[in-house]
Amino acid sequence: MSRPTAPQTLRRLQVVIYLGKTNSAFPERELSLCEAYALAFDWDISLIVVDDEVDVRGPEHRPMLQAALRQILDRQAGAILVPTKATISPIEGEFNEFAERVEKASGFIQVATRR
Numbered sequence: 537m538s539r540p541t542a543p544q545t546l547r548r549l550q551v552v553i554y555l556g557k558t559n560s561a562f563p564e565r566e567l568s569l570c571e572a573y574a575l576a577f578d579w580d581i582s583l584i585v586v587d588d589e590v591d592v593r594g595p596e597h598r599p600m601l602q603a604a605l606r607q608i609l610d611r612q613a614g615a616i617l618v619p620t621k622a623t624i625s626p627i628e629g630e631f632n633e634f635a636e637r638v639e640k641a642s643g644f645i646q647v648a649t650r651r
Contacts, residue, residue, distance in 0.1 A: 548578060548579060548580045549577070549579045549580065549614050549615060550579070550580050550581075550582040550607075550612060550613040550614055550615075551574055551579045551580070551581055551582065551613055551614065551615045551616070551617045551646070552581075552582060552583045552584075552585060552604045552607045552608075552613045552615070552616050552617065553567065553570045553571070553574070553581055553583070553584045553585065553616075553617050553618075554585045554587065554600075554601060554604045554616050554617070554618050554623060554624075555567060555570070555584070555585065555586045555587065555618075555619065555623065556586075556587055556588075556590030556591075556623045557586050557587060557588040557590065558590060558591055562586070563586065563619075566619035566623075567584065569619050569648050570617050570618070570619055570648045572648075573617065573646075573648035573649070574617060574648075579615075579617075581617075582607060582612055582613045583604070583607055583612075583613065585600050585601075585603060585604050586600075587600035587601060590623065594625065594630055595624055595625050595630055595631075595633070595634040596633075596634070601624070601634070604616050605634075605637065605638060605641065608638055608641040608642070608643035609641045611642075613643065614642070614643050614644070615643055615644050615645065615646050616638060616643065616644075616645045616646070617645075617646050617648055618645060618646070618647055618648065619647070619648055620647060621647055624645065
């Protein structure tokens with residue numbers, strides 16, 4: 537006779553918020569936008585990354601962006617949440633390349649849009 541199994545509890549999606557710091561001010565507005573977006577979908581924020589190299593380096597050369605990707609690779613998060621696509625790269629091809637890497641790691645990039 538088989539024993540009944542306990543119902544599995546669903547784990548909420550863990551997301552990394554990735555923000556670009558383009559001047560000396562903390563990107564507070566962008567953080568609020570991303571936090572509200574995550575809350576609207578009942579997602580948990582596992583890490584907040586603020587990168588001050590957004591304007592000077594491509595996605596593959598930014599250690600802080602690679603740290604966000606590492607969270608996906610290590611299964612600590614399932615998505616990277618950004619305020620705009622340009623946070624990853626203003627160049628469509630670079631954004632798509634990075635998004636493909638995230639998808640190959642079984643994650644996705646979500647752009648927080650105003651609700």
